[in-house]
Amino acid sequence: VISDVQWQIGVFSVFVAWMNLIMFLRKFPKIGVYIVMFTKVLITFLQISVILLIFLVAFALSFNMILDRFTAFHPIPHSVMKIFVMMTGELEYDNYFVDNTLFYPEASNALFICFVIIVPIIFMNLLV
Numbered sequence: 345v346i347s348d349v350q351w352q353i354g355v356f357s358v359f360v361a362w363m364n365l366i367m368f369l370r371k372f373p374k375i376g377v378y379i380v381m382f383t384k385v386l387i388t389f390l391q392i393s394v395i396l397l398i399f400l401v402a403f404a405l406s407f408n409m410i411l412d413r414f415t416a417f418h419p420i421p422h423s424v425m426k427i428f429v430m431m432t433g434e435l436e437y438d439n440y441f442v443d444n445t446l447f448y449p450e451a452s453n454a455l456f457i458c459f460v461i462i463v464p465i466i467f468m469n470l471l472v
Contacts, residue, residue, distance in 0.1 A: 367379070396467060399463065404424040410446075410448055410452050414440060441456060
């Protein structure tokens with residue numbers, strides 16, 4: 345019987361094995377160009393990830409405080425994951441800001457506008 349730890353290590357081992365195959369495929373001219381581009385984008389992302397992490401925590405804690413009645417934002421770990429997903433472009437404005445009575449609608453909308461300007465617009469342009 346495989347324990348939970350062994351299963352989780354196996355999951356990451358399979359992922360690393362496939363990433364190793366992708367790095368091996370760099371040597372082929374037709375595919376290698378795209379793999380090199382992927383690596384450069386990944387390096388750029390890792391360079392700005394510290395700043396991105398600071399913004400992630402800042403917005404996660406702020407949304408956690410102002411939208412705590414929603415289960416997606418109430419425990420702080422859920423709020424961090426929700427903001428991380430929102431950073432990819434899944435903003436879901438209708439689910440949280442339309443047809444819902446917010447405790448502080450002006451502050452909630454102002455925070456959301458700041459989030460939309462800073463994260464999807466500015467950070468996505470930094471990655472390009």
